[in-house]
Amino acid sequence: xxxxxxxxxxxxxxxxxxxxxxxxxxxxxxxxxxxxxxxxxxxxxxxxxxxxxxxxxxxxxxxxxxxxxxxxxxxxxxxxxxxxxxxxxxxxxxxxxxxxxxxxxxxxxxxxxxxxxxxxxxxxxxxxxxxxxxxxxxxxxxxxxxxxxxxxxxxxxxxxxxxxxxxxxxxxxxxxxxxxxxxxxxxxxxxxxxxxxxxxxxxxxxxxxxxxxxxxxxxxxxxxxxxxxxxxxxxxxxxxxxxxxxxxxxxxxxxxxxxxxxxxxxxxxxxxxxxxxxxxxxxxxxxxxxxxxxxxxxxxxxxxxxxxxxxxxxxxxxxxxxxxxxxxxxxxxxxxxxxxxxxxxxx
Amino acid sequence: xxxxxxxxxxxxxxxxxxxxxxxxxxxxxxxxxxxxxxxxxxxxxxxxxxxxxxxxxxxxxxxxxxxxxxxxxx
Numbered sequence: 001x002x003x004x005x006x007x008x009x010x011x012x013x014x015x016x017x018x019x020x021x022x023x024x025x026x027x028x029x030x031x032x033x034x035x036x037x038x039x040x041x042x043x044x045x046x047x048x049x050x051x052x053x054x055x056x057x058x059x060x061x062x063x064x065x066x067x068x069x070x071x072x073x074x075x076x077x078x079x080x081x082x083x084x085x086x087x088x089x090x091x092x093x094x095x096x097x098x099x100x101x102x103x104x105x106x107x108x109x110x111x112x113x114x115x116x117x118x119x120x121x122x123x124x125x126x127x128x129x130x131x132x133x134x135x136x137x138x139x140x141x142x143x144x145x146x147x148x149x150x151x152x153x154x155x156x157x158x159x160x161x162x163x164x165x166x167x168x169x170x171x172x173x174x175x176x177x178x179x180x181x182x183x184x185x186x187x188x189x190x191x192x193x194x195x196x197x198x199x200x201x202x203x204x205x206x207x208x209x210x211x212x213x214x215x216x217x218x219x220x221x222x223x224x225x226x227x228x229x230x231x232x233x234x235x236x237x238x239x240x241x242x243x244x245x246x247x248x249x250x251x252x253x254x255x256x257x258x259x260x261x262x263x264x265x266x267x268x269x270x271x272x273x274x275x276x277x278x279x280x281x282x283x284x285x286x287x288x289x290x291x292x293x294x295x296x297x298x299x300x301x302x303x304x305x306x307x308x309x310x311x312x313x314x315x316x317x318x319x320x321x322x323x324x325x326x327x328x329x330x331x332x333x334x335x336x337x338x339x340x341x342x343x344x345x346x347x
Numbered sequence: 348x349x350x351x352x353x354x355x356x357x358x359x360x361x362x363x364x365x366x367x368x369x370x371x372x373x374x375x376x377x378x379x380x381x382x383x384x385x386x387x388x389x390x391x392x393x394x395x396x397x398x399x400x401x402x403x404x405x406x407x408x409x410x411x412x413x414x415x416x417x418x419x420x421x
Contacts, residue, residue: 075365076365
């Protein structure tokens with residue numbers, strides 16, 4: 001009886017990994033998927049939190065892709081391990097805080113561990129030469145193969161013809177003729193292949209699913225590290241950087257201001273970690289205080305809180321400041337006007 | 348057959364799916380797992396995870412307090 005050859009695929013939820021798996025399935029390979037959760041693939045979180053997004057589709061694209069392909073999917077929490085990738089990237093960052101090359105190497109390394117534990121034969125990714133400026137160039141793709149230890153056990157079905165033969169090809173498990181030679185940023189070849197396979201629906205995330213490629217998000221992360229004085233974070237930091245307006249009126253504290261009801265509700269879960277402000281006299285946002293308030297700061301924070309509430313045009317409003325022990329202090333203040341609010345306070 | 352309860356309230360997807368997946372590995376075939384959640388995304392994600400991994404969704408209860416309980420059979 002012939003041994004069933006098994007491969008594990010890195011599944012992001014996008015089209016490329018979906019196609020790569022189907023190309024291998026066409027060659028009779030049994031495939032299961034792995035999706036790594038770094039904490040920064042938080043698109044779904046925002047939709048889950050914001051009330052205005054409640055009607056948007058909330059499906060997990062990796063699960064959806066796995067279901068379309070008829071494969072098992074293993075979602076693996078790598079939040080803690082990923083810290084070292086983000087904090088100390090050997091190959092540096094991309095345009096923002098995205099350590100794409102180290103990230104890909106890390107994920108392939110983890111996949112290597114997974115195939116060893118689960119007795120699979122090789123690894124599949126949906127990478128395409130030239131598709132991404134940092135991690136998907138010929139030279140950097142070779143670095144991923146080398147530094148992950150995967151070497152010739154890493155198969156890129158969508159551009160495999162552009163690389164030397166891999167071990168699965170040498171062993172006759174897969175044929176080179178069945179691989180593709182995609183190259184460059186154009187999505188047309190992928191779309192044509194999707195049509196051939198009958199995939200008429202697939203996720204097309206702009207810029208990928210990682211918030212580290214987002215300029216605004218990256219700016220807030222850098223601010224967090226600068227204020228802390230060291231590069232570190234926990235999962236709540238990762239989430240909070242995506243929620244609310246972040247305003248730093250003074251170097252020693254910032255305010256996280258809920259933008260709508262869903263965010264305010266979610267932020268309530270952080271009342272024991274942060275002091276907070278809310279407007280008692282008018283409807284308004286929940287405002288978390290990240291940092292320490294010094295003399296005069298409480299009034300300033302109250303004025304800023306007022307600016308983002310329904311009482312922003314009132315002469316005087318009442319704002320409550322609640323510390324982490326639940327002690328409440330009230331302030332009568334005039335909400336800060338738009339003219340007095342420097343735009344550079346926004347992170 | 349034993350019924351187990353997994354509390355993933357205030358956790359956002361995919362954390363509830365990951366914790367369901369990890370808990371399911373420890374259970375015996377036929378066991379029931381009730382996953383108590385608050386993220387509405389679980390209504391799609393946990394059933395999808397069950398379908399691809401061969402588990403049966405017995406029901407989804409949406410409670411007045413906002414909790415969502417997904418019951419599944421291992």
